[in-house]
Amino acid sequence: MxxxxxxxxxxxxxxxxxxxxxxxxxxxxxxxxxxxxxxxxxxxxxxxxxxxxxxxxxxxxxxxxxxxxxxxxxxxxxxxxxxxxxxxxxxxxxxxxxxxxxxxxxxxxxxxxxxxxxxxxxxRPPYNVLLRDDKSFPFILLREDHAFPRIQKHRGARRIKKAHYYGPFASAGSVTRTLNALQKLFLLRSCSDSYFENRSRPCLLYQIKRCSAPCVGRIGVEEYDELVDDAKAFLAGKSTGVQARLSKSMAEAAERQDFELAAVYRDRLRALTYIQGSQTVHAEGLGDADVFALACKGGTVSIQAFFIRGGQNWGHRAFFPAHVNDVPETEVLSSFLVQFYEDMPPPRRILLDRALADRELLEEALCERAGHKVGIEVPQRGSRRKLIEQAKRNAEEALDRRLAETTTQGKILRELADTFELADVPKRIEVYDNSHIMGTNATGAMIVAGPEGFRKNGYRKFNIKRPETNPGDDFAMMREVLERRFGRLEREDPDRQSGEWPDLLLIDGGKGQLSAVCEVMEDMGVHDVPVVGVAKGPHHGREGREIFHLPGGREITLPPNSGLLFYLQRLRDEAHRFAIGTHRAKRAKSLTMSTLDDVPGIGPTRKRALLMHFGTARAVKGAALEDLEKAPGISRATARQVYDYFHPGG
Structure with missing residues (x-):
C-alpha cells in the first residue's frame, strides 16, 4: 500500500x-x-x-x-x-x-x-448523480464602498466586503427585470465609480426617472441614504413599510400642491406594485427559503427549485440531473442538494416534497458551510404545502417538456445517421469554423452537440499561432485546428474510452474545406470519424438551400421544411456565433495592447507612468536613455531595460 x-x-x-x-x-x-x-x-x-x-x-x-x-x-x-x-x-x-x-x-x-x-x-464521475447545470446564479449587488452606494447585477464570487448580495435569482432575465424596477422605485445609481466622478450633468437615467443623479448633487447624502435604507428593507421582504412611506409622501406632496413631486412618488408606487404583482409564487411570512420538488418518468428526473427571499419569489428553475438510472429518488435529491449548495449560500430554511434518510447529516453539513442554522422541512399542510404542490406541478410539466424535446431530438439524430450513413446515432457532434479579418486576429472555434443539446462546457477556441499558417488561408487554419485537436486526443485518449472522440465532424465550408479536412484526418491516421461539409446555397442559405458535401464527391440537399435541415442550420449558426464572438474578443483585446506589454519587467504601473510622461508608446520607443530616466517612477535600471529592449546593441 x-x-x-x-x-x-x-x-x-x-x-x-x-x-x-x-x-x-x-x-x-x-x-x-x-x-x-x-x-x-x-x-x-x-x-x-x-x-x-x-x-x-x-x-x-x-x-x-x-x-x-x-x-x-x-x-x-x-x-x-x-x-x-x-x-x-x-x-x-x-x-x-x-x-x-x-x-x-x-x-x-x-x-x-x-x-x-x-x-x-x-x-464528474460516470457513476455519480451529477448536477448538469452548475453555472453560477445572478445576484443583485448593493455596494457600500462609496458615499453613494451603487446597485448592480452580479455573477460569480462574492468577495466584496462592504456590500450586500441579494439572491440567487433564477435567471439573468429575472434579475434584470427586478433591477430595472428597483431603479425606478429607489432611484439608486448603477454607474461605475469612474463614470460617477467625471459627470458634469445628469445622464439619461436621471431624465427617465431611474436615478436621483447624486453625481451632480441633485440629491444629498442623507436623502440618498434614506433611499438605500428603503431598498434594503424592500429586498429584505419589508415592502409593506416602504409602500406606506411612499403613499404618505405622495399624499403630503399633493396637499402642498407639489404635483410634480407627487407624480414621482406615484411612479415609484407603480414600480413597487409591479414587483409585487410579478410574484407568481406567494410566500409571505416564509422569509428566506428554497423549495425543491422532484418528478421522475422514463428514467429521467426533473427537480424544480423556487428561490424565496424575504417572502418574495425571485424565480424558479428546473434541473435535470444526469446518471440517475436505477438510483432511488431520495438519493438523487440528496446528492443534488449537496452539489447545488457547493457554490450557493444555503438559506435558513429548505422545503422538500419528500423526507430524506440523511436529513440530519445534510443539515449539519449545510450549517457548517453557511455559518448559520439551516433547517430542512417537508411541509404537510397549510400555505407551505401548497407551495410544495406548486413546485411539484412545475417539476412534472418541465419533465414532460423535456421528454417531448428528447423524443424529437432522438428522431432528428436517427434521421441524421440515416442521411449521412453513420454507423449509429451520434452521441457527440463537433462543428468547426474559423474567423478573421484580412488574416488578423485569426481564431478557430469548435462547438459540441449531442442528444441532450449543446454541450457548452465542451466548446473550444484555438488561437491560430503557427508561423507556417499564412494569414487568411482558411484551409491552413483548419489544418492547424484539427491537428491540434486530434493530436491531443491521440495523446490523452488513444483507446477512445473517455467519450471525447466525435461521432461526426461538421465543417462550415464546401468541397475545398472538406478535401482539406479529409487530407488532415488521413495524415493523422484518423479514418473512422465521418466528416460532412456544410455549404450555403445559391442564395447564401436564406432559402434553406444548403448543400451537404460528403467525401467522394457526393452532395446532399434537404427539403426546405426538413426538421433535420433546421437542426443542422442551428449547429452551423452556433459554431459561427462562437467563432465570431471569440474573434471579436481577441480583436478588442488587441486594440488595447501596447508595445510596452512585451518589455520584460514593465507592469501596469510602470507602463502607465511611461505613457503619462511621454504620451504614446511610440514616443517611449524613440526616447533617449536620459529622457527615460527622468520619467516619474522609473528607476535608472528600469530605464536601461526599456532602452535596451527597443535599441538592441545600441
Whole structure:
C-alpha cells in the first residue's frame, strides 16, 4: 500500500481544511477487466482501511475516477462492494471496472459529505448523480464602498466586503427585470465609480426617472441614504413599510400642491406594485427559503427549485440531473442538494416534497458551510404545502417538456445517421469554423452537440499561432485546428474510452474545406470519424438551400421544411456565433495592447507612468536613455531595460 501525501497534485485545493486530520491511500490492483479483478482490488484496500469517516474514490485501470462516495465508517461501507450479489447491476458494472481506490479520511461525516460534493464537481464521475447545470446564479449587488452606494447585477464570487448580495435569482432575465424596477422605485445609481466622478450633468437615467443623479448633487447624502435604507428593507421582504412611506409622501406632496413631486412618488408606487404583482409564487411570512420538488418518468428526473427571499419569489428553475438510472429518488435529491449548495449560500430554511434518510447529516453539513442554522422541512399542510404542490406541478410539466424535446431530438439524430450513413446515432457532434479579418486576429472555434443539446462546457477556441499558417488561408487554419485537436486526443485518449472522440465532424465550408479536412484526418491516421461539409446555397442559405458535401464527391440537399435541415442550420449558426464572438474578443483585446506589454519587467504601473510622461508608446520607443530616466517612477535600471529592449546593441 502506498500512502499519498496530503499535498498530492490530484487532491483538490478545497480539501485543505481537512489537512489536520486526514490520510490518503492509493492501492493498485490487477488490470484484468472483469468483476473478480475489481473485487480483488477493493479487498486489497480493505486490509488497511480504518473505521473512520471519509471519502473514497473508485478508479479504473487508466486512473480515471468512476465513483466518489462518503461513509461514516469507511471499512463498513467499502466492504459492501465486495458482496457483489447484493449490488444492483449499475454498481456491479462499476466494480468490474475498478482497479484502484483512493481514500481520504475526515474528522466527521459532515466533512466527508462536503468533500464528496467537491470531488464530484471536480471529477464528474460516470457513476455519480451529477448536477448538469452548475453555472453560477445572478445576484443583485448593493455596494457600500462609496458615499453613494451603487446597485448592480452580479455573477460569480462574492468577495466584496462592504456590500450586500441579494439572491440567487433564477435567471439573468429575472434579475434584470427586478433591477430595472428597483431603479425606478429607489432611484439608486448603477454607474461605475469612474463614470460617477467625471459627470458634469445628469445622464439619461436621471431624465427617465431611474436615478436621483447624486453625481451632480441633485440629491444629498442623507436623502440618498434614506433611499438605500428603503431598498434594503424592500429586498429584505419589508415592502409593506416602504409602500406606506411612499403613499404618505405622495399624499403630503399633493396637499402642498407639489404635483410634480407627487407624480414621482406615484411612479415609484407603480414600480413597487409591479414587483409585487410579478410574484407568481406567494410566500409571505416564509422569509428566506428554497423549495425543491422532484418528478421522475422514463428514467429521467426533473427537480424544480423556487428561490424565496424575504417572502418574495425571485424565480424558479428546473434541473435535470444526469446518471440517475436505477438510483432511488431520495438519493438523487440528496446528492443534488449537496452539489447545488457547493457554490450557493444555503438559506435558513429548505422545503422538500419528500423526507430524506440523511436529513440530519445534510443539515449539519449545510450549517457548517453557511455559518448559520439551516433547517430542512417537508411541509404537510397549510400555505407551505401548497407551495410544495406548486413546485411539484412545475417539476412534472418541465419533465414532460423535456421528454417531448428528447423524443424529437432522438428522431432528428436517427434521421441524421440515416442521411449521412453513420454507423449509429451520434452521441457527440463537433462543428468547426474559423474567423478573421484580412488574416488578423485569426481564431478557430469548435462547438459540441449531442442528444441532450449543446454541450457548452465542451466548446473550444484555438488561437491560430503557427508561423507556417499564412494569414487568411482558411484551409491552413483548419489544418492547424484539427491537428491540434486530434493530436491531443491521440495523446490523452488513444483507446477512445473517455467519450471525447466525435461521432461526426461538421465543417462550415464546401468541397475545398472538406478535401482539406479529409487530407488532415488521413495524415493523422484518423479514418473512422465521418466528416460532412456544410455549404450555403445559391442564395447564401436564406432559402434553406444548403448543400451537404460528403467525401467522394457526393452532395446532399434537404427539403426546405426538413426538421433535420433546421437542426443542422442551428449547429452551423452556433459554431459561427462562437467563432465570431471569440474573434471579436481577441480583436478588442488587441486594440488595447501596447508595445510596452512585451518589455520584460514593465507592469501596469510602470507602463502607465511611461505613457503619462511621454504620451504614446511610440514616443517611449524613440526616447533617449536620459529622457527615460527622468520619467516619474522609473528607476535608472528600469530605464536601461526599456532602452535596451527597443535599441538592441545600441
Amino acid at each position: 502506498d500512502r499519498t501525501p496530503a499535498d498530492r497534485p490530484d487532491q483538490p485545493n478545497a480539501a485543505d481544511r481537512f489537512n489536520e486530520d486526514q490520510a490518503t491511500y492509493t492501492v493498485r490492483g490487477s488490470e484484468q477487466p472483469d468483476l473478480d479483478a475489481g473485487v480483488a482490488a477493493i479487498r486489497e484496500v480493505l486490509k488497511t482501511l480504518p473505521r473512520r469517516p471519509g471519502v473514497y474514490r473508485m478508479q479504473d485501470a487508466r486512473g480515471d475516477v468512476l465513483y466518489v462516495g462518503k461513509a461514516r465508517a469507511l471499512r463498513n461501507r467499502v466492504t459492501n462492494y465486495t458482496q457483489v450479489a447484493k449490488l444492483p447491476k449499475r454498481l456491479q458494472r462499476m466494480v468490474s471496472q475498478t482497479r484502484s481506490m483512493t481514500i481520504v479520511t475526515t474528522r466527521t461525516e459532515a466533512e466527508a459529505l462536503l468533500l464528496e460534493a467537491q470531488l464530484i464537481k471536480r471529477f
